[in-house]
Amino acid sequence: xxxxxxxxxxxxxxxxxxxxxxxxxxxxxxxxxxxASLHARAAxxxxxxxxxxxxxxxxxxxxxxxxEDRGAKAVIFNPGGYSHTSVALRDAVAAIATPVIExxxxxxxxxxxxxxVDYVGEVAAxxxxxxxxxxYLTALDAAAAL
Numbered sequence: 001x002x003x004x005x006x007x008x009x010x011x012x013x014x015x016x017x018x019x020x021x022x023x024x025x026x027x028x029x030x031x032x033x034x035x036a037s038l039h040a041r042a043a044x045x046x047x048x049x050x051x052x053x054x055x056x057x058x059x060x061x062x063x064x065x066x067x068e069d070r071g072a073k074a075v076i077f078n079p080g081g082y083s084h085t086s087v088a089l090r091d092a093v094a095a096i097a098t099p100v101i102e103x104x105x106x107x108x109x110x111x112x113x114x115x116x117v118d119y120v121g122e123v124a125a126x127x128x129x130x131x132x133x134x135x136y137l138t139a140l141d142a143a144a145a146l
Contacts, residue, residue: 083108
């Protein structure tokens with residue numbers, strides 16, 4: 001019997017602080033709460049998740065490469081503030097054939113001007129923003145449908 005499709009879920013800096021960090025912007029759900037919702041949906045969709053979080057850019061780059069090397073169907077990626085600053089992460093997304101769906105809890109276009117630049121989004125297959133934690137489920141449904 002073949003293995004179920006693998007989808008990576010990568011979370012960048014400060015997302016380990018969800019539920020505590022600016023709940024008016026990012027909501028009250030923790031990253032563990034979001035992970036539990038994703039795992040429940042993944043089981044219903046027949047996919048397997050590999051979920052990780054790091055505050056370090058290099059880890060995220062390595063994991064993007066690893067996702068492709070392991071044959072992942074897609075990557076759901078919330079690069080956090082790196083979206084607006086990291087050409088290296090943009091290049092890592094562009095360097096892999098695995099589709100990347102970028103997720104943002106808030107809508108950066110409605111926030112500070114420096115958040116209007118989205119280097120990762122320029123090369124992502126899709127960008128989902130402003131849906132709060134539900135955006136991860138939207139991204140998972142999109143990834144599973146690829």
